[in-house]
Amino acid sequence: MNWQTGIFSPVAARLIIGATRLLLPLGLFALLPAQAQPAGPHIGYVYPAGGRQGSSFQVVIGGQFLNNATNALVSGEGVQAAFIEFNRPMNQKEFSDLRDQWRTLQDRRRAFFSNRSSTNTWTTADEKLLENIRARLLRDAPNRNAAPALADTIILGIRMATNATACDREIRLAGPNGLSNPLKFCVGQLPEVSQPALKAPNPELDRFLERIGQPARTNAARTPLPVSLPAVVNGQIGPGSVDRFRFHARQGQKIVAAVSARALVPYLADAVPGWFQAAVSILDSRGHELAYDDHFRFHPDPVLCCEIPRDGEYVLQIRDSLYRGREDFVYRIHIGELPFVTGIFPLGGPLGKSTAITLTGWNLPVTNRTIDNFGQLPGIREVQLFEGGNLPNTISFAVDNLPEFLDCDSETPPEQPRHLTLPVIVNGRIAKPGDRNSYCFAGHRGDAIVAEIIARRLDSPLDSTLELADSAGKRLAFNDDFEDKGAGLETHHADSYLRTVLPADGIYFIRVADAQEQGGPEFSYRLRLSTPRPDFALRLVPSSVTFRGGTAPLTAHVLRQDGFTNAILLRLKSAPAGAYLSGGMIPANQDQIRFTLTIPPGRSSGICTFDLEGRAIIDGAEIIRPVVPADDLMQAFAYRHLVPARELRAIVSGFGPAGRGGLKISSETPVQIHPGRKSTVRISGAGPALANRFQFELSEPPDGISVGRVSAMPDGVEIELVAAGDTKPVPAGNLIVNLLAERPGAQANKAQPNARRAPAAVLPAIPFAITSE
Numbered sequence: 001m002n003w004q005t006g007i008f009s010p011v012a013a014r015l016i017i018g019a020t021r022l023l024l025p026l027g028l029f030a031l032l033p034a035q036a037q038p039a040g041p042h043i044g045y046v047y048p049a050g051g052r053q054g055s056s057f058q059v060v061i062g063g064q065f066l067n068n069a070t071n072a073l074v075s076g077e078g079v080q081a082a083f084i085e086f087n088r089p090m091n092q093k094e095f096s097d098l099r100d101q102w103r104t105l106q107d108r109r110r111a112f113f114s115n116r117s118s119t120n121t122w123t124t125a126d127e128k129l130l131e132n133i134r135a136r137l138l139r140d141a142p143n144r145n146a147a148p149a150l151a152d153t154i155i156l157g158i159r160m161a162t163n164a165t166a167c168d169r170e171i172r173l174a175g176p177n178g179l180s181n182p183l184k185f186c187v188g189q190l191p192e193v194s195q196p197a198l199k200a201p202n203p204e205l206d207r208f209l210e211r212i213g214q215p216a217r218t219n220a221a222r223t224p225l226p227v228s229l230p231a232v233v234n235g236q237i238g239p240g241s242v243d244r245f246r247f248h249a250r251q252g253q254k255i256v257a258a259v260s261a262r263a264l265v266p267y268l269a270d271a272v273p274g275w276f277q278a279a280v281s282i283l284d285s286r287g288h289e290l291a292y293d294d295h296f297r298f299h300p301d302p303v304l305c306c307e308i309p310r311d312g313e314y315v316l317q318i319r320d321s322l323y324r325g326r327e328d329f330v331y332r333i334h335i336g337e338l339p340f341v342t343g344i345f346p347l348g349g350p351l352g353k354s355t356a357i358t359l360t361g362w363n364l365p366v367t368n369r370t371i372d373n374f375g376q377l378p379g380i381r382e383v384q385l386f387e388g389g390n391l392p393n394t395i396s397f398a399v400d401n402l403p404e405f406l407d408c409d410s411e412t413p414p415e416q417p418r419h420l421t422l423p424v425i426v427n428g429r430i431a432k433p434g435d436r437n438s439y440c441f442a443g444h445r446g447d448a449i450v451a452e453i454i455a456r457r458l459d460s461p462l463d464s465t466l467e468l469a470d471s472a473g474k475r476l477a478f479n480d481d482f483e484d485k486g487a488g489l490e491t492h493h494a495d496s497y498l499r500t501v502l503p504a505d506g507i508y509f510i511r512v513a514d515a516q517e518q519g520g521p522e523f524s525y526r527l528r529l530s531t532p533r534p535d536f537a538l539r540l541v542p543s544s545v546t547f548r549g550g551t552a553p554l555t556a557h558v559l560r561q562d563g564f565t566n567a568i569l570l571r572l573k574s575a576p577a578g579a580y581l582s583g584g585m586i587p588a589n590q591d592q593i594r595f596t597l598t599i600p601p602g603r604s605s606g607i608c609t610f611d612l613e614g615r616a617i618i619d620g621a622e623i624i625r626p627v628v629p630a631d632d633l634m635q636a637f638a639y640r641h642l643v644p645a646r647e648l649r650a651i652v653s654g655f656g657p658a659g660r661g662g663l664k665i666s667s668e669t670p671v672q673i674h675p676g677r678k679s680t681v682r683i684s685g686a687g688p689a690l691a692n693r694f695q696f697e698l699s700e701p702p703d704g705i706s707v708g709r710v711s712a713m714p715d716g717v718e719i720e721l722v723a724a725g726d727t728k729p730v731p732a733g734n735l736i737v738n739l740l741a742e743r744p745g746a747q748a749n750k751a752q753p754n755a756r757r758a759p760a761a762v763l764p765a766i767p768f769a770i771t772s773e
Helices: 010-022 026-031 092-114 124-139 203-211
Strands: 042-047 050-052 056-064 071-074 079-087 152-160 167-175 183-188 192-194 225-227 231-236 242-249 254-260 278-283 289-293 303-307 312-320 330-336 340-345 348-350 354-362 368-372 379-384 394-400 404-406 424-429 436-443 448-454 464-469 475-479 497-501 506-514 524-530 535-541 544-547 551-561 568-574 580-582 592-598 611-618 621-635 639-644 649-652 671-673 678-684 695-699 705-713 716-723 730-742 757-762 766-770
Touching: 042 167, 042 183, 042 231, 042 330, 050 152, 050 192, 050 231, 056 167, 071 079, 092 124, 192 225, 225 231, 242 330, 254 278, 254 312, 278 303, 289 303, 312 330, 340 394, 340 524, 348 354, 436 524, 448 464, 448 506, 464 497, 475 497, 506 524, 535 568, 535 611, 535 639, 544 551, 544 592, 551 611, 551 621, 551 757, 568 580, 592 730, 671 678, 671 716, 678 705, 695 705
Parallel strands: 050 183, 192 231, 225 242, 348 394, 404 424, 535 621, 544 649, 671 766
Antiparallel strands: 042 056, 056 152, 071 167, 079 152, 167 183, 231 330, 242 312, 254 303, 254 330, 278 289, 278 312, 340 354, 354 368, 379 394, 424 524, 436 506, 448 497, 448 524, 464 475, 464 506, 535 551, 551 592, 568 611, 580 592, 611 621, 621 639, 678 716, 695 730, 705 716, 730 757, 730 766
């Protein structure tokens, strides 16, 4: 679409109509035949990954299974998206057939223009067909070298309102087959400059171009784009390529270049180290490097500050530090004489009070601020320090309800212990390389003590160590790194944590140091010393939920704190009327549970929302905690991270086999399963044909558990669960059952009879227990 003229392309018009249909009540999906649905869309990258308030521009979304997407969703208000074009690479047969048709038309055209007196004809329609075929051959040529996860592309038209709030958003694609994963999409206030979208290497296409006498496409030697500072520059890095931007600067200016690359696409499953590791530099007019950075402290995304030596032209240069690249190596760089905070002290403050902080950094308009902690909840929050939308000047700030001690006594040697009264949070810092800060407190035999450093999680460069010693100097406990699974973007969990029981009455010492013997004014920390405070946090995976057949499988992860072991009950805080959870009890000492949420037919339409909370008893009181949406992402083939999302979105893609009341478990639960025996569970809410229309298959069951015979009942089915003789006991859990149906257009495969079947619906989770009898 051309936002200025209001003109849609024909493809865009059809897709917009599809998007409108998506928002109609989805009761119509109940009328669809019971067949398997293709996989939902998955986004690999968005380019550019944002834009300026009040602007209109096009973005390319690359991913997999995008052909059924009909709508684009951007979180927040003030951003509209319209579909313009969908591109899917042809398979080799499609390409060959279309190429043969193009050659035949070319021969006819050549014969006509070489001998017009012959009976050959060539019309305007023929010319248009030839051009359309050529355009498709160039656009959709097969590419066996392309990453499958990036093979499909969609072009969107984006329009940002002038009053759209400048901040980081999330973009998703939606369609009848489900909702995609989210990726970051930014709304900013600075002018933006973008390199042309990257052309993926394609040998098949290059060979075709050679045959028709055209040069192969290339991304090499892209011309440096001129930029007026301040600005945001956008680009994609291809294999071995370097992007350059030319700008004018004056002597004495401190030019900051802050890169967002890994911040846009947090983890690449099939690349090492698992993200785009950008390297950025500033060159003078003669090509001499004035500044360089390939990371900012422990953050993979680099930030540099360059003081300009003289008036003149300069070049900003970016590449991958390992000279890799492909379409999802997307970046945004804020460049200019911009404020950038490198550190604050203290890193947090008490609830219900204001905290005065000092700032260090570049181009700061002030070095002191006051942060209001009224009306906040305990935890870490993001604070915007200066005006300027999503400029790189937000900080992470912690608030707590414990008494606080500000260790800012520069006159006392760091090794001299400061006396503390517990419980307390100490705000301190390792002021110089090699320093060790020491604290002492009075303890009693049998006291349970927790010592925890929060520094890296608050963007401090400190790589802490914690040591607990008695009055004689004997080490009782030590910790270097402690993993916090709630910090999904950290790959080096450098904060320290220890929990122990004091052996005797007396004075005890806590020592804080940097594991790398580093230090400086920005090496700040918060040290919590207290008795254990049992608590928990919850993550819900995925953050984009598809209700297939009216039911969606979900996973809740429990982040247990300070020895908390109790069971947690998941509850719906808000949801469409009639929705219900199955298997929402997380057993004691268990860190995750798979469960289901069911929405009855006819109770919802299109995009819907719901919220969950977790309830547990701690020290006799009921504690309620929110369930935070997240995505389970893989890094570099091996590592997994729970990355929090900004919001939870859901879509209903049909009600499949459910009756009016929805599918429900009518047997007593939890189902008791005994090794070497068979158990049964009854599902009601559908007719007896359910048993014959679908294949029933367990999703990620315990070892030794499988589905046996499925029998029809008047109002549903009876499912037989078979347990092998060596099945290990499981105190509590949930079984997730997928209903598999024939994939449309699939060919039967005798060697793999299930190869032509795919999930069509999900049954409500079945609570179970495997006994040792």
